Structure formats: C-alpha cells, structure tokens
Amino acid sequence: GGAAPVVSALLPVPALRRQATLLDGFAAELAASCPGTTLERVPVRRWADLWSRALLLTLPGAGRTAAVSTATGRLLPLGVDLQEHATAVQAQVHAVLEPADGTAPRLVRAAVSAPKPDTVVGAGLWQLLxxxxxxxxAAGEGRSVELDAMPVTAEGDLLWDDGRARTGEPADPFATARVILSTAADPVTAPLDRHPSRIAVPVLLEGYATERADDGALALTVAGHRLAVDTDRIPAAGPLTPEAVAASGACLGLLRWDAGEFALQPLAVETTVRKKTAAVHAGAWAGGTTDKAGARAEKAATDAVAVLRERAGKLLRT
Incomplete structure (x- = not known):
C-alpha cells in the first residue's frame, strides 16, 4: 500500500520502530476497511486514538529512552496477555517481582512481539514467540523465574534477556495473587502512556456471581457491583473460554477501562471439576502442550508455517 515505503524506511531504525509498527497496523486497518460503506460500524474512537498516538510519538522527546535499572530476585508470573493483529503478535507476561534485597514486591511486565503472516493464527502464534x-x-508451565540483574524500566517493563533468567520452582499464579498481589507496588506510568486504554491492572476476584445476557455478554457481580467481562480479549491460542469463566469461582485477570466503564480481561480461572479445583490459563499453551486440542492446533500451525517457509525459500532462490 501507500504506507509501505515509509514503513520500510522506518523499521531499520530502532528509535522509530514504534512509529513504524503503529503506522503499518493503522494503514492495514484502513486498507481492509475500504470501501467504508461495507463497514457495520466505523471505529471512530479507535482510529482517533491511533492517529493521536502517532502524532504524540513524533513530538521531540517522545522517543526518549526510559530510565533503566536492574532487577534481581524471584519473578512470579500471574498470566499472559496475548494481543494479535493481522501483521503482528505480542505476548505480555504480567508478574510479581520479589526483589532479592528484601524490599517490597512490585508488579512488572515482560513483553515479546513478532511480525506474522495473516495465515498463522490460534496456537500457531506461540511458535513465533x-x-x-x-x-x-515458565509462565505456561506455572514456574517461577530467578532473575540476575535483569534490566527494568521505571514503568515496570523488564527488558528481557534470557541470559539473565533461570527457570525456578513451581509457582501457582493463584497462590501468588492471594498472598502477594495486594501488597505489590504499582509501577509509575510514563506521561506519554497515561491513556485510559493503557490501564491493565492485575486483580484477583473471588466469591462473585456470574450472569449471561441473551446476547451472550458475560458479567460478574462482586460485592453488589456489576463488572463486565471482556470475552473478546480471551485468545483462541489457549484453553480458556468464556464458558470456563462463566463456570468459575475465582478469576485472575486485568482490570481495563474502555468506552466509559471498567471491564475484566480474564487471564485464568479456577473451576470445580469432579469436586476438585482446576485452573485454566489463557497462556497455558505458551510453552507447548500435551492437551489434545492444543496439540492439534499446534500441528496445524506447524504445517502452515512449514508451507510458508518453503514458499519463501522458493522465492529467494528464483
């Protein structure tokens, strides 16, 4: 499309990569929406936010590198937030860091992203990441990670380096949430990122009632307050489903703000199966799976990736 030359020029420059990714995705959305008369609803709010974000990123100082320190201690994953676009995919692991120096635990994140062809979907996304x-x-297997001087920004983003991480002992995310989450310190959000759409606060909910509307919308009632469940954010690349959330007794998720109200994005739930408590995690297949449904999806994705690589190889040889 018309944005391709600009994106190609921006991508090789690390300082401009955020702008390039945003522009690439925005241009792809606009192209896919043409002609506009075929759209059921024009996403005015989303497109306005994307355009505003793009303009802010061009301001002097917007791309300034955040202050970086180091983190040493035990990392306890809470859940994985998988975000998929037609041309890119990102997995963000939300976790609690227990510093080795005995200071208060704090909430941190670690993200990884990759470009993707639109034919790789579902469980196949994990193969790219x-x-x-x-x-x-480690997050998929429910294990902790020992960090040694891992770079971390003031906003709580770990600049991941596999050489500074070692897989540790089993760590149940629900146990972590029940024991530590309420005392973990929140990171300070950079001024440029203080937008309601960026709110994603890890929370643990228990003792709620679930209700489902005729249109399928799911909500939880907690202490007399109704909280909508954003089931659209539950990825197809994992075993978690809206039905599992509806049948759950505890939910670990991200509290978000959208369209004037708070909503819950489930990351994991606890359900009762044959009188035993079982946990279902959205990121359970992140490290691989022996689950039958997950294994089938992985195989299909592997075949699709193999075909794409073969075709790419032929193109390079011609």
Missing amino acids: RPRMSLLA
Whole structure:
C-alpha cells in the first residue's frame, strides 16, 4: 500500500520502530476497511486514538529512552496477555517481582512481539514467540523465574534477556495473587502512556456471581457491583473460554477501562471439576502442550508455517 515505503524506511531504525509498527497496523486497518460503506460500524474512537498516538510519538522527546535499572530476585508470573493483529503478535507476561534485597514486591511486565503472516493464527502464534523469550515457557508451565540483574524500566517493563533468567520452582499464579498481589507496588506510568486504554491492572476476584445476557455478554457481580467481562480479549491460542469463566469461582485477570466503564480481561480461572479445583490459563499453551486440542492446533500451525517457509525459500532462490 501507500504506507509501505515509509514503513520500510522506518523499521531499520530502532528509535522509530514504534512509529513504524503503529503506522503499518493503522494503514492495514484502513486498507481492509475500504470501501467504508461495507463497514457495520466505523471505529471512530479507535482510529482517533491511533492517529493521536502517532502524532504524540513524533513530538521531540517522545522517543526518549526510559530510565533503566536492574532487577534481581524471584519473578512470579500471574498470566499472559496475548494481543494479535493481522501483521503482528505480542505476548505480555504480567508478574510479581520479589526483589532479592528484601524490599517490597512490585508488579512488572515482560513483553515479546513478532511480525506474522495473516495465515498463522490460534496456537500457531506461540511458535513465533517462543524462540524470542524463555519466560513464556515458565509462565505456561506455572514456574517461577530467578532473575540476575535483569534490566527494568521505571514503568515496570523488564527488558528481557534470557541470559539473565533461570527457570525456578513451581509457582501457582493463584497462590501468588492471594498472598502477594495486594501488597505489590504499582509501577509509575510514563506521561506519554497515561491513556485510559493503557490501564491493565492485575486483580484477583473471588466469591462473585456470574450472569449471561441473551446476547451472550458475560458479567460478574462482586460485592453488589456489576463488572463486565471482556470475552473478546480471551485468545483462541489457549484453553480458556468464556464458558470456563462463566463456570468459575475465582478469576485472575486485568482490570481495563474502555468506552466509559471498567471491564475484566480474564487471564485464568479456577473451576470445580469432579469436586476438585482446576485452573485454566489463557497462556497455558505458551510453552507447548500435551492437551489434545492444543496439540492439534499446534500441528496445524506447524504445517502452515512449514508451507510458508518453503514458499519463501522458493522465492529467494528464483
């Protein structure tokens, strides 16, 4: 499209990569929406936010590198937030860091992203991300990670380096949430990122009632307050489903703000199966799976990736 030359020129420059990715995605959305008369609804709010964000990123100082320190201690994953676009995919692991120096625990994040063809979907997305960050395997297996001088920004983003991480002991995310989450310090958000759409606060909810509307919308009632569940954010690349959320007794998720109200994005739930408590995690397949449904999806994705690589090889040889 018309944005391709600009994106190609921006991508090789690390300082401009955020702008390039945003422009690439925005241009792809606009192109896919043409002609506009075929749209059921024009996403005015989303497109306005994307355009505003793009303009802010061009301001002097917007791309300034955040202050970086180091983190040493035990990392306890809470869940994986998988975000998929037609041309890119990102997995963000939300976790609690217990510093080795005995200071208060704090909330941190670690993200990994990769470009993707639109034919790779579902469980196949993990194949694009796994080689780039070992934390995904630990999060999928429910294990802690020992960090040694891992770079971390003031906003709580770990600049992941596999050489500074070692997989540790089993760590149940629900146990972590029940024991530590309420005392973990929140990171300070950079001024440029203080937008309601960026709100994603890890929370643990228990003792709620679930209700489902005729249109399928799911909500939880907690202490007399109704909280909508954003089931659209539940990825197809994992075993978590809206039905599992509706049947759950505890939910670990991200509290978000959208369209004037708070909503919950589930990351994991606890359900009762044959009188036993079982946990279902959205990122359970991040490191691989022996689950039958997950294994089938992985195989299909592997075949699709193999075909794409073969075609790419033929193109390069011609």
